[in-house]
Structures are given as structure tokens and as C-alpha cells.
Amino acid sequence: MWAEHFFILVLILFTTLIVLYIKNLLRNMQFDKSHMTSLFENATEGIVLADQTASIVLVNPSACKMFDYSPDELIGQKVEVLLPSRYRTGHVKLRDGFYNEPQNREMGSGRDLFGQKKDGHNFPVEVSLSSYRQNNKQYVIAFIVDITHRKEIEQSMLDQQRQLEKVTNDIRKLNTELEAKVEERTIILKEALQRLEQSQAELSEALDKERQLNEIKSRFVSMASHEFRTPLSSVLSSASLIGKYTTTEQQANRDKHVNRIKESVKHLNNLLEDFLSLGKLDEGKIGAQFGVFNLPETIHDTIDEVRGMVKKGQEIKYEHDGDGIVYNDRKLLKNILINLISNALKFSDEGATVDVRSRVAGQNVEISVTDKGIGISEEDQQHLFSSFFRGKNAVNIQGTGLGLHIVKRYTDLMGGSINLQSTLGVGTTITVTIPLNNHQHGEDNIGN
Secondary structure, X not given: OHHHHHHHHHHHHXXXXXXXXXXXXXXXXXXXXXXXXXXXXXOOOEEEEEOOOOEEEEEOHHHHHHHOOOHHHHOOOEHHHHOOHHHHHHHHHHHHHHHHOXXXXXXXOOOOEEEEOOOOOXXXXXXXXXXXXXXOEEEXXXXXXXXXXXXXXXXXXXXXXXXXXXXXXXXXXXXXXXXXXXXXXXXXXXXXXXXXXXXXXXXXXXXXXXXXXXXXXXXXXXXXXXXXXXXXXXXXXXXXXXXXXXXXXXXXXXXXXXXXXXXXXXXXXXXXXXXXXXXXXXXXXXXXXXXXXXXXXXXHHHHHHOHHHOOOOOEEEEEEEOOOEEEEOHHHHHHHHHHHHHHHHHOOOOOOEEEEEEEEEOOEEEEXXXXXXXXXXXXXXXXXXXXXXXXXXXXXXXXXXXHHHHHHHHHHHOOOEEEEEEEOOOEEEEEEEEEOEOHHHHHHHOOO
């Protein structure tokens, strides 16, 4: 009897514990169901649940708001009702393939998807899909996000990018055009500067020539007034004095003044010869006439012609080295030598020696005239071959300042060169170098 009551008591206790466990389990299940319901109802994404026939069986408020439908209008409809009309026919085949081989698809899978509201308005969406089975049935749940705002931002960014690219291209094009214009302006400026430099050079050259011409004119006026006045005064005074010597005993005085007149006239004639030679050279009327001649004989003849200019005690010595046959202009060479030897005698003191040397060196002939006269300063040497130029230490000695200028011009006509070496108070050596056999140069100058 006691054992039977004990067993009933244990059974009641066990039953009570089971009931409490079941109540607690049901309470927990109700709590979980409440959370799931809250999550479904308050999710910001649209949630659509479709069965294996693609019919909508469940839709949350966010999806209804997104598509402007009520739950009753969507439940039982095919999921294609949420797609744009142009995609619905093609989507049937796609979703049948998905049901046959269901695979979870995450948001932003790279497809551009669109939904369609109840009023037919299309809008961009992102969709993720999940599939599961329950009670031997297949279900697909879709999570939908309206990305209209994001697309607007992306479109705005694309528009800004395109605008930026356009601005960049415009700037690049503008820079290219600007660079081209700058380059064009630079070329124009460079050409203008070159023309300006050329004009400045031409102006400078013209001014320099004008300055030289003015200097030549000044030197000519100074030289002419001095060189012509002296012999003319001498002629005038001697002519006046001759008339006073009328007796036979005064014949010596008459002869002295006649000789003075002759020397003065000869000096005037030399002056005129220099001017005539310069004029002919400037007009191109003097040209080289090439031919064969004996150099030592020509120099000996020239020395004999100038012996009348030798001062008291002066001596002219001549030496030659090498072959004596030359092909060049004999007349021009004689004029050069007359000028050089007469200058050497004129600028040397009485009793001085003038050395004349000639030698054949390769294809050239070198002829030098050396005196022991007053010499030429370094400052004057650089101008010595200019017309009407006279050294500072020679202003009291007769001369036109044309001699060495004419010598230089004659030497050029003969295809040669001239070199001067001089020291003040010691003397001067002038060396003329001409071609030994100037056939080619002769062909170029014949007829000048």
C-alpha cells in the first residue's frame, strides 16, 4: 500500500516536471517567433518569399512600400509582377533554371537589375537570393534594396567625371593651341629679332663706313692742304725770285730755283699719280695682266729708277735666292717696289742702307724691303694700309698716305699677301708674297 502511493507520487512529480519543461519550451518558441516576426516586419530591406511555383507567399512592409503594393495585392502573384514588363517573359526561363539548380546569390553581384512599381515606374535595385526546403517543398527568399539614390550619386559622379574629362580635354586642347601660338609667336619674335639684329648690323656697318669716310675726307683735306701748299709755295717763291737774277753771274741762283721748281712739280705729279691710281682702283679700271718675266732683272730695273731719290750716303742693296722666272704681273710688281723702296729711302736718314731681298719659296715668291728708318708704332700699324692714313711720327714728311694702301690693292690683284714688321726708332720690313706661277689667278682676273 505504501509502495503504491510512493509510485503515484513519483509519477505525479515527473508529470509535473514534464509539463513545466513543455511550458518553458513553448514560452521560448513563442519568444523566438516574436523576434523573427519583428525582424521580418521591421527590416529596411524588402523581403519576398516565393514557393516552388514562383508564387509570392510572404512579403514584408518594406517590400510593399518599395513597390507601392499592399500585401494582399502581391501574395499569390508570380514574382515577375515585381519586374519591368520588358524583362518578364525572359525571366521565367531564368528563374526555372534557378529552381532546378538553386544557388545563393549575394547583393551586388555585378548585374544591373530593375524593379517595377505598381504605377509602372522602373527603379534600380540590388537583389540577393537564398533557397531552402521545408516539408519537402522548395522556397526562395529574396532580399531587395532600392539603390535609386546610390545610382543617382553614381550617375552624378559619372557626369562630373565626364565633365571633368571634357574640361581636361578642353584645357589640354587649349594648352596645345596656346603652345602652338607661343611657338608661332616665338618664331615670329625670333625672326623679328634676327631682322632687328641684321638691321642693327647694317646700320652699324653703314655708320662705320660713314665714320671711315668722314675720317678719310678729313685726312684727305688735311693731307691735300699740306702736301699741295708746300710745293706750290715753293714754285711761287722760286718763280718770283728768278726774275730778280738777270745777270750772267747770277745764273747759279737761277739754276737753283729752276731745280726747286722742277722738284716741286715732280712732287705734285707724284701726288696726282697716287690719286689717279686710287681712282682707277676704285673704278675697277686696273686689273692684273699676267705674263712671264725675270724677277731679279725686274727688281734691278726698279732700283735704278728710284736711285734719283737716294739721299746723301744712302745705299740700296739687293739679294736674290732661287729661280728667277715668275708668271705674274710685272708692271704691278714694279709699282709696288717703287712705292716700298721710295718709302724706305724717304723715312731713312742720310747714310742709311735699304735692303731688298727676293727668294723663291715653294710655289710662292717673297720680296722684302727693309729700312733702318723712323719705324711705325703698334697703334698705327693696324691702320697703315687704310687710305690717307699717316703715322703720327710721319706728319712732317711728304706723302699722301696712299702708298701702302695702293700697294695692298695691287698685291691683292696679283693674288698675294703683304706683311709688315716695324719697331719705332729701329726700322721697318715689309714683305710681299705672290704666287710663283699664277695661271689660275690670271684666268680669273684677265680682262679686269
